[in-house]
Amino acid sequence: MRKTKIIATLGPSSSDKKTICKLMNAGVNIVRINMSHVSKDSDVEELVSLIRDCEAETETRVGILIDLCGPKIRVAKDIPKSLNIEKNKLYSLGVGDVQIPLGIKIKFNEVNSDSSVKIDDGKISFKVEEKKDDYTLILKALNDGTILPVKGVNFPGVELDLPPITKKDLNDLELGIKLDVDWIALSFVRHAEDRDVVDAIFAESGKNIPLLAKIEKPEAIQNLRSIVDAFDGILVARGDLGVEMPLEQVPILQKRIIAMCNKNGKPVVTATQMLESMIENPSPTRAEVGDIASAIYDGTDAIMLSGETASGAFPVESVETMASIAINVEREISRTSENFQRHIPQFKKVTVVTSICHAAFEISEDISTPVIAVMTESGSTAKHLSNFRPNASIIAISPNKKLCGELSLYWGVNTFFINQKSTIDEMLKNAEELLLYEGLVRKGQKFIFTAGVPVGISGSTNLLKVHQVEGIE
Structure with a gap:
């Protein structure tokens, strides 16, 4: 199973149901709606409805990411066509x-x-x-x-007096809450406190949607550590970052940002011009392939397509190409894992859950299990495990349907919905049946199983078992 996640942006080339379904079948994990190019709430509502229809049709679950415009300065809409x-x-x-x-x-x-x-x-x-x-x-x-x-x-090098969030952002944020999207990206973040306005709206609504901070300003680089601590994830927006700062600094900053996120257990997305030539051409340049591979070697959780899928001539082919590159790079990393330097996360507080995850990772590497099955209510255990970057696939099994969309951003995590079970034995049996059905384990193989006792309490993971499959092949 591919571990690096793929985000595809919807647009004129990919806003119909047929293409969205094809994107999902090609390997998209998260669908991005760029609010900079959407003017009507009804358009967003229609896109979300199409995405949900395609999920049912393709039997897949993707996350939905609403990308707020932020205080980005743009050319007006009403100029001539060019x-x-x-x-x-x-x-x-x-x-x-x-x-x-x-x-x-x-x-x-x-x-x-x-x-x-x-x-x-x-x-x-x-x-x-x-x-x-x-x-x-x-x-x-x-x-x-x-x-x-x-x-x-x-305006490179100029710090204009702009608010962290605009009137349009507030409207789009409320729409995202109403539509129950899985992630929201905040553009042009400069300070950790930029999320305070959003948090106030979440508190008022009673919902809490994970927030990505888009790093695209010099001030964000200066405040990177506090921003990583404050936000739920980071998006390396290389387009604006490469305009605001010297281009030759962008790959260095990309590596620094990814390393900091890996170290602190925060998911990170690498974005912009990853397959830019495929907007017009059916195959990428060698440099683009190397760029994607480099981001994966660096430790990115996800790689994002923008114009390639939004307005390009080959949206589905772009996703297929990106997925193929990721699979091949991951295979090589797995093959040479003893020589691959991993960023072991540094948890602010060592808990039973983080200790169970560390143990699951070490045991999995020692005995080469194909799967770590995680029974999870909140997703916390799966998120922590993702930080260790195990060779095994992380299978998160949850009675929480909403969790599937949120976890779709995390490296190596694949989520399945199962109704709540009352005992550990029932949960283990269901996990084994699911893994056999999905072809992830075979009879006689071992997999690692984690859960919490008593059952049904969020954040209570305290059990780890190495289980040998007894099912029928």
């Missing part, structure tokens, strides 16, 4: 009667002459020639290009 830019020409940027209109009004207090402006992940660069007024800049184009509506605008 705006051609010529090198060395001057252009006005701001709101109102300007050549490059922005979607929001910004006061350019911190922008100076000679500041740089980059549009569309740095594809078009400008130099600030002058400030016409507090809300309008005159820019000189440094290269030819074409600007499309809603493309991102960056």
Whole structure:
């Protein structure tokens, strides 16, 4: 079973039921809805409904990730279909009667002459020639290009006074809560406290959806440790990060972020331009294959497709390609595991659960069991086990259907729903039957089983057993 998770972004190329089902069959674990490109709540509701229909049709369970826009500065929606830019020409940027209109009004207090402006992940660069007024800049184009509506605008090295969450984000957040999505990504996180507004809304609603912090600003790098501690997971948004900071720093930062997440037991996603050439071509470049492999070797939990599946010509093929790369890299890591440096997580507090997980990992490696079966109510045991990166597949068996979507982000964890059982013997029997049915174990093989006694109490894992399969092949 593939252990690295795949996130696919929906868009014009992949918003119909047939394609969504194909994406799931190709190996998608989480479906991402980018709220930057969605204007109506009804569109999101329809997408979520299609995803749930496809889950039933394909007999798979995926997570749903709502990616909030955040205070991202974008080109306005209502510009012509494309705006051609010529090198060395001057252009006005701001709101109102300007050549490059922005979607929001910004006061350019911190922008100076000679500041740089980059549009569309740095594809078009400008130099600030002058400030016409507090809300309008005159820019000189440094290269030819074409600007499309809603493309991102960056001011590298300039810390603009922007809120951590916008009015649209608040609406989208409430919609995500209503639709019971599995993950929410907060864009342009700069400080650990940026999640406070979201937590207040969760408290009011009575729900608590896991939050991913998107790392794409220099301030986030400066505050990385506290952000990793505060959030439920991290997304390395290499597009904006590579515009805001020197490109040559991005692979170094990627490795640093992944290592910190692994060490602290937080899931981490590597994103942006992973198979960019497959937006137009049916096969990737060698460099893209190496990029994905490198992220997996680094220890990423998940790899994400953006434009490749949202607007590309080969959305399903992109997922199939990514899955194939992951499987081959994981096979090599497993084959050479004695030479592979693992990041053993450093838990803030050693508990019975973390100790059981550590023991399960060590025993599994020593006797080469194919599976660690985890009976879980809250998902805590499965999450902790994922941090150890065992060669065995982690099979989380839970009476909590909602948990399946949340755990879909965690490396190596595959979740199955089973109705609550009253005794450990019943749970073990059900686990064995499930593993045999799924072809994950054979008669005579051993697997590791963990559970909690008394049954049905969340966070009570205190039992570990090495069980030999007695079922029929």
